Structures are given as C-alpha cells and as structure tokens.
Amino acid sequence: MSDEGNPQQAPTAHKLQTPIGMHDILPDDHEFFTFIKKVVRHRARQCGFRRITTPILEATEVFQRGIGDATDIVDKEMYTFTDKGDRSMTLKPEGTAGVVRSYIEHGMKELPQPVQLYYIEPHFRYDKPQKGRYRQFWQFGIEIIGETDPALDAQIIDLANRINEDLGIAHLFQIQINNIGCPKCRTKYKEELVNFYIGKERSLCENCQDRLHKNPLRLLDCKAEDCRILAELAPKFEQYRCPTCVEFHTKLKGYLDELKIEYVENPKLVRGLDYYTGTVFEFWDKTEGAQNAIGGGGRYDGLTELMGGQPTPAVGYAAGLERIIGHMHKEGIKVPSKDDLHIFVAQLGDDAKKKCLTLLNQLRERGIKAVGALGKGSMKAQMRLADKFKVPYTLIMGITEVREGVVIVRNMQKGQQRPVPFDEVVEEVVKLIGEENLDKYSPGELLY
Ligand code: AMP
Numbered sequence: 005m006s007d008e009g010n011p012q013q014a015p016t017a018h019k020l021q022t023p024i025g026m027h028d029i030l031p032d033d034h035e036f037f038t039f040i041k042k043v044v045r046h047r048a049r050q051c052g053f054r055r056i057t058t059p060i061l062e063a064t065e066v067f068q069r070g071i072g073d074a075t076d077i078v079d080k081e082m083y084t085f086t087d088k089g090d091r092s093m094t095l096k097p098e099g100t101a102g103v104v105r106s107y108i109e110h111g112m113k114e115l116p117q118p119v120q121l122y123y124i125e126p127h128f129r130y131d132k133p134q135k136g137r138y139r140q141f142w143q144f145g146i147e148i149i150g151e152t153d154p155a156l157d158a159q160i161i162d163l164a165n166r167i168n169e170d171l172g173i174a175h176l177f178q179i180q181i182n183n184i185g186c187p188k189c190r191t192k193y194k195e196e197l198v199n200f201y202i203g204k205e206r207s208l209c210e211n212c213q214d215r216l217h218k219n220p221l222r223l224l225d226c227k228a229e230d231c232r233i234l235a236e237l238a239p240k241f242e243q244y245r246c247p248t249c250v251e252f253h254t255k256l257k258g259y260l261d262e263l264k265i266e267y268v269e270n271p272k273l274v275r276g277l278d279y280y281t282g283t284v285f286e287f288w289d290k291t292e293g294a295q296n297a298i299g300g301g302g303r304y305d306g307l308t309e310l311m312g313g314q315p316t317p318a319v320g321y322a323a324g325l326e327r328i329i330g331h332m333h334k335e336g337i338k339v340p341s342k343d344d345l346h347i348f349v350a351q352l353g354d355d356a357k358k359k360c361l362t363l364l365n366q367l368r369e370r371g372i373k374a375v376g377a378l379g380k381g382s383m384k385a386q387m388r389l390a391d392k393f394k395v396p397y398t399l400i401m402g403i404t405e406v407r408e409g410v411v412i413v414r415n416m417q418k419g420q421q422r423p424v425p426f427d428e429v430v431e432e433v434v435k436l437i438g439e440e441n442l443d444k445y446s447p448g449e450l451l452y
Contacts, residue, residue, distance in 0.1 A: 025131070025139030027326075031343065036329045037142070039339040041124050043170045044144045048122040051163055053146055056121040058102035064092040069310050070101035072278025074218030081129040095128035098277070099145040100304065100320055101311070107149055108313035117150030118318075124325075136296055136327050145322035149308070152317035154252050157283045157303060158259035164287065164299060164321045165265055173331045177287040177298055179265065182273040183253040184221065184284055185245050187306065193244040194220050200238050207234060221274040225294070240271050249282060256283060275300060279307040283319065289331075298331065299323025346437050348390035349376035352383050352402040359406060359426070363399070366430050371442030390416065397436060399429065 022028055029037060045055070064084050071078050083095040096102055103121055106112075112119045124144040131137055146163060148156050161179060168174035184190060197220040205213050209228035216223065224235045245253070260267055267285075275284045284302035288294055301321030308316035332339075347367055351360040360376050367374040375393065377386045383402070390398045400412040400421070411429045413436075414421035424432045434442065 023139065025133035025137075027138065027140070033329070035339050035341050035343065036332060037325060038342075040144070040171060040325055040328055043167055044122065044124060047163060047167050047170065048120075048146060051120065051159070053120040053122040056103060056106060056123050057125060058096070058099070058106050058123070060096060060126070061093045062096055062102050062105065064094040066101050066105050066311070067094055067097060069312075070104065070277075070279055070307055071098065072219070074215065075222075075276055075278055077129060077276060081131050083128045083130055096125075097127055097129045099123050099125060099127065099143055099322055100147060100277075100279070100307070103145070103147050103320075104149070104304075104307050104311055104313070104318070107316075108308060108311060113150070113314060113316065118148045118156065119150050120146075120148050122146045136324075136330055138326060142325035143322045144325065145320060147318060147320035149318040150316055152303075152305060152319075154256035154283070155259050157256050157285075157319050158263060158265075160301060160319050160321050161260065161267075161285055162263050162265060164301070164323065167323075168287065168298070171328060171332060172335060172337045173298070173328065176290055176331055176335070178290050179267040179285060180270040180273050180288050181256070181260075181267050181283065181285040182241075182270050183245065183249055183256075183282050184274055184280060184302075185241065185249045186281055189244050189246040189249055190221075190241075190281070193239070193241050196239045196244065197221070197223065201234070204234060207231075219278070222276070224272040225274050227294075235272060242271060252282060275302055279304040279310065281305045285321075287323070296327065298327050342443065345373045345375055345393050345395050346397070346441075347372055347374040347433060348386075348393055348395040348398045349374060350383060350386040350390060350398055350400045351376065351378075353406070355406045356401040356403065359401060363401075363411070363426075363429070367433065370430050370434060371444040372430070372433055372437060373443050397433065399433070 067078055067082060073079065077097045082097055085093060087093050103123065107119065122145060124142065126140055126142050128140050130139060133139060146160060148160060165174060165179065168177060185193060198216060201208065201216055201220070201223065205216065207230045208216065208223070209226060209231050212223045212226050212228070212231050223231060224238065226232065226235065273284055273286060275286070280302040282303040282305065286294065286300035287298045289296035289298070299322055301319070303317070303319045305317040307318065308314065349360050349364055351357050357378060360378070364374050364376050377389050380386050380389065387398070396416055398414045398416055400414060405411060405423070409426050410423040411426055412421050413424050413429065413432060
C-alpha cells in the first residue's frame, strides 16, 4: 500500500540535501572564508575602495542588457523566475552589472571620480557542476568606475595579484592579458571573423555554430579540438586594433613592467561577457590553464551607457572564493583558527550553575572564549565534553566550592588542579592564557 493510502503510516521521508551544485559552508570552511574576506577588505581599503552590497536578486533586464543576451550566462545559466508581481527576476550570476546599476541609480557620477568599490557575495549560475564549478559560488570583486587610463587597469591587476600573494597562491597563476578593442575596431574584426568562419560551420562544435553570428569572439576561446584548430587559423585581432587601442595596450604593458608584474599576451583571450571593451585579463592556473582560472576582469567602458546611464569608463576584476580555497588546500596553507576555546566551565548543583552563568559572562567580557555544559548532569559527562573541546583549562564548581567561594582551575594537559578565590579567577585565567591570546571584542572595530 502506498504511504498516501494509509494515514496511520508515516510517509517515507526522502533524504533532504543541498541543491545540486550548491554547498553548505561549514565552520571549518568559514575559517578560510573569513581569512580571504579579511585579506580582500584590507588590501581594497588600502587602495581607497569602499564596500558595496547589491541585492541577491535583480530585474532580469539588468543582466540581459549588461552581460548580453548572446552570452552563455544569460542564454543558459541564469536562475530566472517570475515573482508574485509578475516581474522577471534573476539571482545574480555576476557582480558588475548590479554594481553599475547601483552607480547609476544612486547618482554616483556626482561623487569624486573614479568611484572605487568592492564586494564579496554569493552568485548563481545554472552550470554543469564539476570540480571548481558550482551553481552557487562566492566571488569578491573590485571595480574602478568613472575614469579611463591604462594605469587604472594596471592597478586593478596589481591589486588582484597582491591579494593572491597575501593568500599564498600567487605563484600558481599566470596573468594572461589581451585588448579586445573599442566598438569601432572590434566591429570590423567581428565581421572579418564571421567571414572567415562562413563555409566552415560544419567543423565547429554545436555551441560555436550557434554563437557564430551572435558572439563570434567566443569562438576564439572554445575548448573543442576542431574549434581550437580553426581559432589558430582565424584572423588575429592585432591586425585590426585601432591606433588608440594599440597605444592604450602598449601603455598598460609598460605600467605592468614598471610594477614588475609578469604577464603573458594571449590574443585569443576574450572573456565570456559582452560588456568588456579594451583590456581583458585572467589569472590562469599554471598547470590547468583557463579551466581553473581563479579570476578575471577587464575594462567595460560601454556598460554604464548600455544600462541607461551616461557614458562612463570602468575597469574591474572578480575572483571565486571556492576556487581560491581549493588552491589553498592544495598548497597545504593553514589559516589562523580563532574558534578554539580557552575554557570549559563545569558545575554541579543549582547554586553552582547560577554562579557559572555570571562567571561565563565575566570570562567572555574579558576576551576569554568559554563554554559551559549547562544542560549536562554528571561531572563525569561534563569532563568528557571538556576533553572533546580540547580546552587547555577547565573551571570546576561544585557545592563545596560555592560554599567556600572558590573555583577549581584544572590544567587539562597536566591533570593538575588548584582552588582560586571566585573573585580572582578571571584574572588568573587571563594570566594562564596570556593577554595577547585573548579574543578582545571592541564593537567600534567591528562596525565596518
Ligand atoms: P568569470 O567572471 O565568469 O570569469 O568568473 C570569475 C571567477 O569566478 C572565475 O575565475 C572563478 O574563480 C569564479 N567562478 C565563476 N563561475 C564559477 C562557478 N560556476 N563555480 C565556482 N566558481 C566560479
């Protein structure tokens, strides 16, 4: 009989789990997330960037106009739905379009230019899940909006590289750069590319056949073997780049040399989004290449206008946190764990439990990370738990200790213990832990 037909019988519960391609960020993962966020925040702030957070959902048009209808992201990968007000909404697949929408909406053009913003947020793409490719992933991004100069592009690349250095993974990546031209020279090049491919469609993969007239530049970085062979033979953009774009690119390379940043020129690098103009760059895994790029970016001088604002040049970069963490694990990089506890408080009897509540607060106010097993009965069970928490010290309070006004301080490693007057125990613990190891909390410091 089916579960439905028998109201007495509980339905067989199927196992609930995270959606395909999405992950829980567990406490151990969060230590890495926190570390990366701190590095990004620190480096971005040093360069005058301020943090922005845009909604996780935007009107679908924000991405259609910005990223482009013909791109894989908009065409195939967006989480789009109609909300109860009959509006088409999309979970953001990338960060830049939302930031530019915000720049226009909040009149940031009136602020001193360029406006430098950074974000650290989750993004969503309905992609085929595989190693390093998920349907929900985190990116940090940095954007300089409002000015054009190759020195700004160099600064963005430098900042991205410095962040990788701080994370201990810069040596794993090679910086690939290209300049895909301005609308003028690129239009001419696109026409030539299409002409080259016409008549060769049957040698292209299905994807590229579809992209040929919509987004021909993407044919250059297709991974399919036949497409790669054709891309080698295709006309090179260098022959079409206008003098202004040539000068811009030459200057960028000069600035990168000045900053001693190594890079490789890759004429086939185009990036997946329509909004790029001029400079494009990616940080490629030295062993796996583009498959495992950690981040990429470029100049998007036409995006603000595409989205309804005044023409405003801009340049930016975004990198994936999960991929960064994957590389940090591979390199055996450890991040400081701030979650380790200092003190476990064990108690027995109602009076002791009451005292413990205050004691726990006093310890925490002083920066000592402390837990108590207030729901556990026996002292044995509590001490077992203290062992599991791997705390260096346990404070023990039973009926006798309450009566005598003391707390027993137990060194867990040595198995030695001694009584300390209740009023002195917090400072005694500070001495044992060391002032420098306390987890000091100052709301002022945490405000931002
Ligand atoms: P993109 O702008 O698409 O090149 O993305 C920039 C970076 O975000 C990539 O280099 C990856 O590190 C990360 N990223 C993009 N898509 C995904 C994904 N589906 N899963 C995990 N990370 C991603």
